[in-house]
Amino acid sequence: MKKLPAYILLIMTAAVMLYPLLWLIGASFKSNSEIYSTAWFVPEHFDFSVYKKAWQTGTGHSLGKYFFNTFMVILPKTLFAVLSSVLVAYGFARFDFPMKKFFFALLMGSMFMPAVVTVMPLYLMWSKLGMLDTYIPLTLPSLFACEGMFVFILIQFFKGVPKEFDEAARIDGCGTLRTLFYVLLPCIRPAVVTISVFTFLWTMNDFLTPLIMINSTEKYTLALALRTSVDSTGQGYEERKIIAMSVLGLIPSVTVFAAAQKKFVSSMTAGGLSG
Helix, strand or coil, X not given: CCCHHHHHHHHHHHHHHHHHHHHHHHHCCCCHHHHHHCCCCCCCCCCCHHXXXXXXXXXXXXXXXXXXXXXXXXXXXXXXXXXXHHHHHHHHHHCCCCCHHHHHHHHHHHCCCCHHHHHHHHHHHHHHCCCCCCCHHHHHHHHHCCCHHHHHHHHHHHHCCCCHHHHHHHHCCCCHHHHHHHHHHHHCHHHHHHHHHHHHHHHHHCCHHHHHHCCCHHXXXXXXXXXXXXXXXXXXXXXXHHHHHHHHHHHHHXXXXXXXXXXXXXXXXXXXXXX
């Protein structure tokens, strides 16, 4: 009974947090007038045909096409971001090299620079290289550990792993990379999962970068497809159709976060040895 108030508070907090999601799902079945007339999330009628319309999008391509395009960006970008960030963080955490403090200061400084200030220089660069309207500008920069926050997180986890692990690995004949991938990487698995989840979610929700780099409708990502579907017929649009597309677009993000939740939470609360 002593914990009852805490449970009640947690249930109320969970209800507040879940309400927007429940409203979004319920609103996908409502008419335009019903959406604006009540805040209750349960619709008067359930019409699942709206999800068929949402899948067709009305842009000339199905939602499946835009999902495919989005994952064509997400998968290599996540892989590149994790690999490059791990390698850079490993170098900072375990090795001494000339101007190490200077480069680390540059890395920290990049964390405070708004990403929007790099959009125009990157656009001009990719334009001169003739790579606009491809997925290369959306994925290739991740090979260069461009997210300073990811590197910083990994450095802290690497520092939490005793250096005796490295020495033991070298005695057993492991080289530098084998020590990293077979000994240290399993120890910092929660951090790797965390940056993977962040990369996935940020890329899934990114609207500005694909908008600038991609011109062809058939190459649009899901975020661009949602905007293109608004008034795509020139006859106005159904709010519930766009909401239904948003619900379908949320499924990968919710699935990934749910699957990685345990490691994600442990990375926020545990040290480098929580594997």
